[in-house]
Amino acid sequence: MLKYYFIVFIFMILAQVPIAFAMTTSSVMYAVINGQNFVMFAQKFANALSDFNLLAIPAFLFVGIFMNEIGLTDRIFVAAEKWIGHFTGGLAHANVIASMIFAGMSGSALADAGGLGTIEVKAMKDAGYDEHFSVAVTAASSAIGPIIPPSINFVIWAFLSQTSTLAMFLAGVVPGVLMGLSMMIWIVVAVKKFKIKAPTVQKASWAERFEYSLKSLPALGGPIILIGGIMTGIFTPTESSVVAGAYCVVLSVVYKKFSIKMLTRTLTNTLISSSMVMALAATGLIFNWMIVTSGLITYMTNMILSLGNTYLVLLALNGILLFMGCFIGSMQVLIMIAPLLMNLAAALNLSLIHVGVIAVLNLTLGLITPPMAPSLFVTAKATGVSFDKSLKYTVQFLIPLVVTLLLVTFIPGITLWVPRVLGAIK
Structure with missing residues (x-):
């Protein structure tokens, strides 16, 4: 039935x-x-909406949206440009680095693509870069957002699997850095091999580098509070996100950019996004109960395990997640497939932390994979550049990202080393 x-x-x-x-x-x-019994529905709704860890989600969203509103995120990109803009594909590298830093504020790929992305694309176009390549780099680098802490998808996975949010955040550090480095290597290869128009900018003096680095420090305060507070144990992830949000408001007052209208707009957008996430979390628990109770998850688990080899099972799982991520939002897929992932983790004796990172990384790649490619769509629409013409460059970035995915999948130490060193897991 x-x-x-x-x-x-x-x-x-x-x-x-x-x-x-x-x-x-x-x-x-x-x-x-x-x-x-329908009492179960009410219980699961209440459990989801009262979970303390999920309170971090609206705060993360607020930080990313508010930093875009007060216009400080562009300082991150400019500072990176001064340091490495004179290298081959320098502004593209700066784009990736800025996305890695902004990931430490928003935890969202689409926030990066739609906010900082417009600034990055404009700067690259003004410097003479191919506009379609510029959009592709921006869309691809935004995929780092859900991996480097804080990550909304990691919060959701920790909630569903009852694992530590702190451990999930720490597990994303090395994979996120590897994503950035692999994309930067590919940028050099692509520019030279495919003769992409990517002129270098004049090398900045050391004085300019330090000047713009100092100017970017206030914008870096958000991720420093978020990541530093979490990694040192001063704050829980939820507390850290709230402190970072308060810091952003104080910063806007200091720079005389605060207004009630801007705050209201930010809160409204945060509420809209947060309500969607909370609705998914609550209904997802009920849906998971249905597919577990009905026996579907047991059937799917046995079918995948019948492959008989851990490496083949993980490859099949990657294929399933990549395929689903191409058509359905990453968070939705994560919620729907969580019982299957937990069953496979138990059967293969894998860490739920490791499996969670594999799942989120897979689904993140769906943000730049045809036919939907939502990150590319958002970036192209925000910058007025052709989606179709940018797609050919965007799919090329799947090469370094898939290599990173395979390394993360088959070398658990990449995800588990930092949490173990810092005592988040044993």
Whole structure:
């Protein structure tokens, strides 16, 4: 009988019904037909909406949106440009570095693409870079957002798998850095091999470098508080996100850029995004209960494990996640497939921290993978550049990112080393 509920779920998604409603509808059908107690629905909704760790999500969103509103994120890019703009593909490298830093504020790929991305693309175009390559670099580098802490998807995974949010954040540090380095290597290869228009800028003096670095320090305060507070144990992830949000407000007052209108706009956008995430978390628990209770997850787990080899199972899992991430939002897929991931982790004796990073990294690549490529779409739309013409450059970045994914998948130490060193896991 499960197939009918699942068919209803798939049909509603194809009909562009919000996924939270699709999950709830199919779960209600299952409960009614099988005589399940609806008290469970209320309990799971209450548990999701009262979870302390999920309070970090609106604060992370607020920090990213507010930093864009007060216009300090561009200082990060300019400072990076002064240091490495004279190298081959220098501004593209600065783009990647700025995205890595901004990832430490927003935890969202789309926030990076739509906010800092417009500044990066304009600067690269003004310097004579191919505009389609500029958009591609921006969209691809925004994929680092959900990996380097803080990460909204890591918060969701920690909530679903009942693992440590701190451990998840620490586990994303090395993979995030590897993503950035691999993209920077590819930029050099692409510029030289494909003769992409990417002129270098004049080498800045040491005085200029330090001057612009000092100017960028206030903008760096957000990620320093977030990452530093979490890694040193001074704050919990939730507390750290709130402190960083307060810092951004104080910073806007100091720079005389604060206004009630701007604050209201930021809070409104934060509320809209947060409500979507919380709705997904709450309905996702119910949907997960349905697919676990019905036996679907057991069936899928046995089918994948029948491959008989851990490496083949992990490759198959990567393929499934990459495929789903091409059509459905990363957070939605993470919530839907969480029971399967936890079952496979238990069967293969893998760390839930490691599996969580694999899953989020896979789904993040879907943000720049056709046919949807939402990060590319947002960047192209925000900058007025052709989506289709930028796509050919964007897909090239899947090469270094997939290499990174495979390293993360098959070398657990890449994700688990930092959490172990800092005592987040044993």
